[in-house]
Amino acid sequence: MAMDEKDLTLLELLRNNARESTSAIARKLGISRSTVQSRIERLERRGVIGGYTLRLSDEYERGRIKAHVMISVAPKLSSRVAHSLRDITELTALYAVSGPYDLIAVLSSETTERIDSLLDEIGALPGIRRTTSSIILSTKFSR
Numbered sequence: 001m002a003m004d005e006k007d008l009t010l011l012e013l014l015r016n017n018a019r020e021s022t023s024a025i026a027r028k029l030g031i032s033r034s035t036v037q038s039r040i041e042r043l044e045r046r047g048v049i050g051g052y053t054l055r056l057s058d059e060y061e062r063g064r065i066k067a068h069v070m071i072s073v074a075p076k077l078s079s080r081v082a083h084s085l086r087d088i089t090e091l092t093a094l095y096a097v098s099g100p101y102d103l104i105a106v107l108s109s110e111t112t113e114r115i116d117s118l119l120d121e122i123g124a125l126p127g128i129r130r131t132t133s134s135i136i137l138s139t140k141f142s143r
Contacts, residue, residue: 010039018052065115066108066136070101077127084125090118
């Protein structure tokens, strides 16, 4: 889908604050409110905008423990493992990757004890060959 500069800027504004009013966005883009609404609807129809979500505050996020878990999976059980991992609510993202590991999971919890328990839970899943985890010490920036 071809997008012009206004569409790209609109997406960036929505990424930063999806609750910003169409009037405020229109002022920033230098176009009418109805044009902004039409562009948003078009981007939604075409699947560029797939939905809206909640972004937690930096202060709240600083109070949580986060970890990346690299996961090696038995090849024929990859779909089953991904399905099982989906049920872990503290697992906020799962990526298929190339290299020595097959997946990278991102965990977020309030305590290191819960992270430890989650790592044990993940390691015990059928099809998991090996895991390596890294606790995230700080976030330098996030978009």
